[in-house]
Amino acid sequence: MGQKVNPIGFRTGVMLDWKSRWYASKKDFAELLIEDQKIRKYVHAKYKFAGIPKVEIERTRDEVKVILYAARPGVIIGRKGTEVEQLQDELQALVGRRINIKIEEVGRPELQAQLVAEDIAEQLVKRAGFRRTMKRAMEQTMEAGAKGIKIQLAGRLGGAEMARREKQISGSIPLSTLRAKIDYGIVEAKTAQGHIGIQVWINQGMFEDQADGADAQEGQTQKKPKRSYKR
Template sequence: MGQKVNPIGFRTGIMLDWNSRWYAPKREFADLLMEDLKIRKYVSKKYKFAGIPKVEIERTRDEVRVVMHAARPGVLIGRKGQQVEQLQDELQQLVGRRINIKIEEIKRPELQAHLVAEDIAEQLGKRTAFRRTMKRALEQTMEAGAKGIKIQLAGRLGGSEMARREKQIAGSMPLSTLRAKIDYGFVEAMTAQGHVGIQVWINQGEFEDQTDGADAQEGQAPKKPKRTYKR
């Protein structure tokens, strides 16, 4: 029986950084962890159509810094930044701490697994054929420059009486290779026949080597000339 591991959790601490970056004593850790969960749930529920796959949280002694990666930042910012100020006040009332919000735009949402899964869920909610939806998502992601993508749907697909799973793969998907940058997303689609689980894996290439800034070829040591032996 195959054991499935979340690709993001598999690489966190080795190739990826944590989404929550702070330190707390043992007696305060659980409360701060629940605060992070409240912030993420509130943001994802209120701004469902802004396309927010990731929320990073950093804590200092004075404030909580929330970095939101959004495909449509205009929905979050609003006219003259009024939405940001309103969200900041609401989060401060929610957790009782000073909040500092920063928004970063996602330039290529087709390469974000969570956003691809959300798009598939939206299409399934409109009663679109699931195979056509999967094929369209595969083509768009590969055209955006991905090295590979895998999509798996589970549930009463096509209105069938018995639930089943179907998947489609394009390109390469090395799930056991740590240097491969694999993004993973999971979303549930609410259909008339029931919930359909959507899992998306996207191979974004390999992590860049952490060098001093010099090119890898320039950083290599020059080859020594072959040693000559005298007879």
């Protein structure tokens, strides 16, 4: 099951929040979903080197709030915020709604599976050895504090005639444990020999318990005192 289920989709709605947070009627739902996809595709295509692992979208009646998580936010912001204003205008022209952009910095890019996968893809396009690239990425991620990492490459590795699949695992990757914070990223490296698929799983630890301590304490049943029997 762990190989066939997207770890993020598996935990969304249970341990993870949704990346698109809005409500729409049945007739408008498909249109707004396509708008979200257009926004994400445009942002990723324009800022390939900004290191954007995810884009969250919130909608109100008046505007669309786009939250960009970036490892290098300076690339998006630009000098005196001119790039942000330009991006805001371009997105407004793209979807025809008022856009509000918020940028959040990613603290440790080595722990973001999508960014690790993109880094591996970039190295493979530059004709780096795939085993050395995988090993270096795993070492950097484990040094950054990850509990485990799994990398899988598929395609004509090393320019071989026949496509094959290779994977390396370090540490613990409990894919079926919902409380485990597993990040997942997938990228295609467009090499001269053909496309190589790159999948990365990173175990960032465990989700913190979300139960309210006071409520949990009130909900407990009181222990009855032990009955004393007289002889």
